[in-house]
Amino acid sequence: MNKFSAEDALRPRFTAAHKALALRGFVIAGVALLAAAVGFGFVAGVAQGVGYAAAVGGVVLAGLTGACCLLAAFVIRFAALVGRVLLTLALPIFLGGVVGIVVLAWIPALLYERVDGIKADHPGAAVSVAQFEAALTGNAAAARGPAYLAALALWPLQFQLTRDVLAVVGVVGFVSLVAMFGIWWERKVAGRMQSRLGPMRVGGWHGWAQSLADGLKLLQKEDIFIAGADRALFRLAPYVAFIPAMCLFIALPFSAAWVARDLEVGLIFIFAMLGVGVLGVLLAGWASNNKWSMLGAMREACQMISYEIPLGFALLVPIMTLGTLRLTAIGEAQSGGFHTWLAFANPFTFIAAIVFFVATLASCKRAPFDLPEAESELVAGYLTEYSGFRWALFFFAEYAEMFAVAALASVLFFGAWYSPLPASWGAAWADGPLWQRAVHGVLYSGPIWFVLKGFFFFFVQLWLRWTLPRIRLDQVMYACVQVLLPLTMVALLGNTLWLWLVRPGAWLAVAVNLILTAIGGLTVVAMAAIVLYGYLNRRRLVGTMAVDPLPGG
Amino acid sequence: MRGKRVSGAERNRQGMEDKLLQGRPDVLVEVDRDRAGGGLRTEEMLVNMGPQHPSTHGVLRLMLRIDGELVLECTPHIGYLHRCAEKIGENVTPVQFIPITDRLDYLAAMINNHGYSLAVEKLLGMEVPERGRYIRVIMSELNRIASHLVSFGAYGLDMGAFTPFVYAFREREYILDLFEQVCGARLTYSYLSIGGATQDLPEGFPERLAQFLDYFEPKIAEYNNLLSFNQIFVKRTAGVGVISAADAIAWGLTGPCLRGSGVKWDLRKCVPYDIYDRFEFDIPVGLPGGVGGAPREAVVGDSWNRYYVRILEMQQSVRILRQCLQQLPSGDFRAKVPRVLKLPAKETYLEVEGGRGQVGYLVVGDGKAVPRRVKIRGPSFCNLSIASHVCRNVLIADIAAIIGSIDVVMGEVDR
Numbered sequence: 001m002n003k004f005s006a007e008d009a010l011r012p013r014f015t016a017a018h019k020a021l022a023l024r025g026f027v028i029a030g031v032a033l034l035a036a037a038v039g040f041g042f043v044a045g046v047a048q049g050v051g052y053a054a055a056v057g058g059v060v061l062a063g064l065t066g067a068c069c070l071l072a073a074f075v076i077r078f079a080a081l082v083g084r085v086l087l088t089l090a091l092p093i094f095l096g097g098v099v100g101i102v103v104l105a106w107i108p109a110l111l112y113e114r115v116d117g118i119k120a121d122h123p124g125a126a127v128s129v130a131q132f133e134a135a136l137t138g139n140a141a142a143a144r145g146p147a148y149l150a151a152l153a154l155w156p157l158q159f160q161l162t163r164d165v166l167a168v169v170g171v172v173g174f175v176s177l178v179a180m181f182g183i184w185w186e187r188k189v190a191g192r193m194q195s196r197l198g199p200m201r202v203g204g205w206h207g208w209a210q211s212l213a214d215g216l217k218l219l220q221k222e223d224i225f226i227a228g229a230d231r232a233l234f235r236l237a238p239y240v241a242f243i244p245a246m247c248l249f250i251a252l253p254f255s256a257a258w259v260a261r262d263l264e265v266g267l268i269f270i271f272a273m274l275g276v277g278v279l280g281v282l283l284a285g286w287a288s289n290n291k292w293s294m295l296g297a298m299r300e301a302c303q304m305i306s307y308e309i310p311l312g313f314a315l316l317v318p319i320m321t322l323g324t325l326r327l328t329a330i331g332e333a334q335s336g337g338f339h340t341w342l343a344f345a346n347p348f349t350f351i352a353a354i355v356f357f358v359a360t361l362a363s364c365k366r367a368p369f370d371l372p373e374a375e376s377e378l379v380a381g382y383l384t385e386y387s388g389f390r391w392a393l394f395f396f397a398e399y400a401e402m403f404a405v406a407a408l409a410s411v412l413f414f415g416a417w418y419s420p421l422p423a424s425w426g427a428a429w430a431d432g433p434l435w436q437r438a439v440h441g442v443l444y445s446g447p448i449w450f451v452l453k454g455f456f457f458f459f460v461q462l463w464l465r466w467t468l469p470r471i472r473l474d475q476v477m478y479a480c481v482q483v484l485l486p487l488t489m490v491a492l493l494g495n496t497l498w499l500w501l502v503r504p505g506a507w508l509a510v511a512v513n514l515i516l517t518a519i520g521g522l523t524v525v526a527m528a529a530i531v532l533y534g535y536l537n538r539r540r541l542v543g544t545m546a547v548d549p550l551p552g553g
Numbered sequence: 554m555r556g557k558r559v560s561g562a563e564r565n566r567q568g569m570e571d572k573l574l575q576g577r578p579d580v581l582v583e584v585d586r587d588r589a590g591g592g593l594r595t596e597e598m599l600v601n602m603g604p605q606h607p608s609t610h611g612v613l614r615l616m617l618r619i620d621g622e623l624v625l626e627c628t629p630h631i632g633y634l635h636r637c638a639e640k641i642g643e644n645v646t647p648v649q650f651i652p653i654t655d656r657l658d659y660l661a662a663m664i665n666n667h668g669y670s671l672a673v674e675k676l677l678g679m680e681v682p683e684r685g686r687y688i689r690v691i692m693s694e695l696n697r698i699a700s701h702l703v704s705f706g707a708y709g710l711d712m713g714a715f716t717p718f719v720y721a722f723r724e725r726e727y728i729l730d731l732f733e734q735v736c737g738a739r740l741t742y743s744y745l746s747i748g749g750a751t752q753d754l755p756e757g758f759p760e761r762l763a764q765f766l767d768y769f770e771p772k773i774a775e776y777n778n779l780l781s782f783n784q785i786f787v788k789r790t791a792g793v794g795v796i797s798a799a800d801a802i803a804w805g806l807t808g809p810c811l812r813g814s815g816v817k818w819d820l821r822k823c824v825p826y827d828i829y830d831r832f833e834f835d836i837p838v839g840l841p842g843g844v845g846g847a848p849r850e851a852v853v854g855d856s857w858n859r860y861y862v863r864i865l866e867m868q869q870s871v872r873i874l875r876q877c878l879q880q881l882p883s884g885d886f887r888a889k890v891p892r893v894l895k896l897p898a899k900e901t902y903l904e905v906e907g908g909r910g911q912v913g914y915l916v917v918g919d920g921k922a923v924p925r926r927v928k929i930r931g932p933s934f935c936n937l938s939i940a941s942h943v944c945r946n947v948l949i950a951d952i953a954a955i956i957g958s959i960d961v962v963m964g965e966v967d968r
Contacts (some may be wrong), residue, residue, distance in 0.1 A: 059819035292600070295600075371950075376607050511737060
């Protein structure tokens with residue numbers, strides 16, 4: 001008879017033949033796709049307008065999928081080796097990833113600046129490799145050495161096509177890294193706040209590979225469709241949520257030079273993309289044929305029309321102050337150090353900054369505004385029927401959006417990519433000897449500060465998530481329309497009056513500056529005193545901590 | 554030929570009508586409400602909340618009739634955890650029935666043991682030695698703290714705050730460690746039995762208990778800082794699901810639900826059983842807004858007060874435990890219990906103050922070792938009965954707030 005045995009269960013489901021087939025398939029597909037990417041590149045070289053955009057999309061899509069196919073083939077062929085390497089080099093890979101996030105943002109910025117400088121010195125259609133080499137060495141007749149190789153590597157960067165492809169690849173890579181790191185970090189932060197450890201197993205050091213393992217697990221899950229679900233919309237919804245979240249990063253300036261598209265209307269573009277992402281949630285809720293999902297979608301719609309108004313009004317304050325929608329221009333205006341940050345320009349911009357942050361919490365569906373997926377009320381809200389990689393896409397979108405709005409908060413109100421250190425302090429070192437320039441480069445580097453500030457606000461989002469209960473739907477609407485909206489209107493009006501009355505040179509400006517300095521100083525002293533008081537009285541305030549020996553343990 | 558195409562939602566609705574409503578056409582109606590003068594046409598929807606739902610605390614099933622987010626009607630359906638506990642009681646001896654009482658209110662198993670033992674002892678006219686009585690009170694009060702901790706943590710979870718839950722379980726863990734030391738079990742103890750406790754307290758137990766109390770008491774302030782007086786939490790719970798004192802009594806509510814409505818009734822104080830008359834403690838009751846540290850928004854009988862009464866009760870339990878430790882006598886922990894207990898042909902009913910209210914045991918003997926009838930009053934069952942009365946014209950989010958504050962344990966509801 002057909003008797004079940006443990007051996008059957010343990011026998012690998014994929015045989016050597018499967019493996020060989022998959023290997024061959026991935027190699028062929030990878031090579032073909034890479035060839036297609038090159039083809040698209042040629043098309044992009046001659047195409048204009050929409051054709052150009054489509055061809056760039058083709059290059060990126062075919063190139064990325066091709067690369068992934070080859071990577072998959074490599075993993076299949078050298079599975080044992082890959083596993084061993086991952087396990088033994090866990091820590092370096094993890095730290096490399098963290099450093100990679102920063103470097104990914106930093107290196108291209110430096111390269112772009114360099115290339116743009118060289119192009120500016122050589123007016124003309126295209127700059128030759130020789131001209132690059134000359135610019136790099138300062139000598140037209142340089143010997144062919146490392147400089148030649150550097151020039152060869154930099155040469156393609158002068159073309160828009162190369163830059164676009166690099167930008168898209170960079171955005172996709174950066175978003176993936178941020179989402180994976182963000183998910184792992186959230187779990188660690190939650191663990192620390194709840195006196196536990198969080199992920200500790202996968203990968204070795206502090207469970208660094210947890211997100212990776214989760215992603216692989218989700219990829220293998222069964223593709224479930226609900227009876228009566230609208231299949232087309234059900235499939236479409238995760239992409240409608242995910243793609244706008246990616247698009248946010250296209251307009252986000254990592255530094256003055258490193259921005260994929262420095263749009264004239266960057267702020268509006270980001271605002272629009274935040275709004276489009278909501279559509280994915282609505283589609284998901286509707287297509288799932290589940291009442292909880294639909295309630296979640298309804299809540300999201302309800303929440304969106306509440307938070308978008310104060311969010312828009314809060315954005316008006318920096319727009320009015322600086323008179324531009326271009327994000328790089330908004331950043332440039334705050335280049336002088338923390339005292340030039342817009343949030344500290346006057347009390348009304350500070351109010352706007354706070355309102356903006358609260359409204360973005362709602363736009364990312366983060367606690368205390370996580371109503372659309374409120375677990376204790378709606379099971380999982382719009383995500384109820386999603387599983388596997390579709391679900392993961394929603395998650396990716398959420399974390400990408402979280403970082404994007406955190407970064408946007410820093411661009412608009414907290415000095416963008418500029419160091420909080422006053423620029424005048426470092427001015428002397430910028431032209432000093434090499435070591436001084438190196439220190440200056442790190443302390444005043446745009447992308448590093450941009451990523452750090454982004455992650456700081458990201459952390460604040462996590463912090464709130466693991467501290468606060470959830471608000472009720474009517475309270476969200478009340479808070480947004482009755483509290484935040486009047487507050488932003490006050491901020492807008494106050495900011496207008498301020499700009500008019502306290503313009504530089506006005507007599508009021510001196511007095512106001514003195515008062516503000518006094519208030520700021522007192523605040524700093526008071527905060528330090530509160531922190532010190534809390535630390536000294538921590539036992540009385542929160543009781544003993546779990547590190548004490550457990551009674552009866 | 555294919556018939557008329559029916560959409561998934563339509564099919565779902567029809568199926569639900571057929572299966573759930575059993576031909577009650579009045580439940581699902583398309584209404585045309587004139588809301589806010591808009592004449593907005595809305596459609597009511599039936600939603601099953603449970604039996605598998607994160608905030609129904611087990612296998613409670615609530616059938617909600619909702620209009621958008623507004624809950625018009627909430628009908629609890631029970632019976633998913635029915636295990637014939639009372640029938641088992643008629644087939645086994647009282648000592649054998651003790652493990653079944655563990656599984657009624659599984660979060661306060663010690664108190665169930667305590668109550669059933671007291672009922673059987675009353676029937677038998679048995680005297681329990683002093684030490685045994687103190688052990689019973691210590692275990693009951695410790696278990697009350699553990700039970701209220703779960704209630705506190707799970708209520709935070711219902712309100713969307715995950716962290717208080719983990720804190721509550723961290724402290725509960727220590728209590729479970731203490732229980733493990735006395736009886737080896739961490740959830741279903743069967744430690745208190747007919748005649749006293751099954752074993753004496755292990756060596757060093759009073760010291761460890763005192764250590765735990767010193768550790769635990771400041772934690773309550775931490776909970777209050779984190780959750781009880783959190784503005785969002787207060788806004789979510791204060792004034793939500795108000796049960797008047799008259800309603801609470803009429804529906805037979807007991808325990809923190811009754812006291813939350815302002816009725817100063819606690820069996821330990823009002824009808825003292827065992828040795829509870831020897832201890833000094835207060836009965837916390839629901840507070841009106843702005844009184845005794847209650848937030849402005851609070852109303853006597855609302856969800857916040859039901860929640861806060863539990864927090865205050867933990868403090869009172871700590872007080873009782875400290876007095877127990879001071880008075881703990883030495884001696885026998887258990888009376889001499891004959892191998893076969895013949896239950897006299899009498900009827901006895903006894904109630905104790907459990908984690909969720911008054912746990913009552915009716916035991917009828919007829920001269921045999923096995924009772925003729927065992928009936929259990931599960932407080933959660935009575936407390937839950939008010940749900941359909943309170944959960945009316947509230948938002949879906951309030952359902953979690955109200956059901957969570959009533960704090961039912963389905964093992965006790967279904968028995």
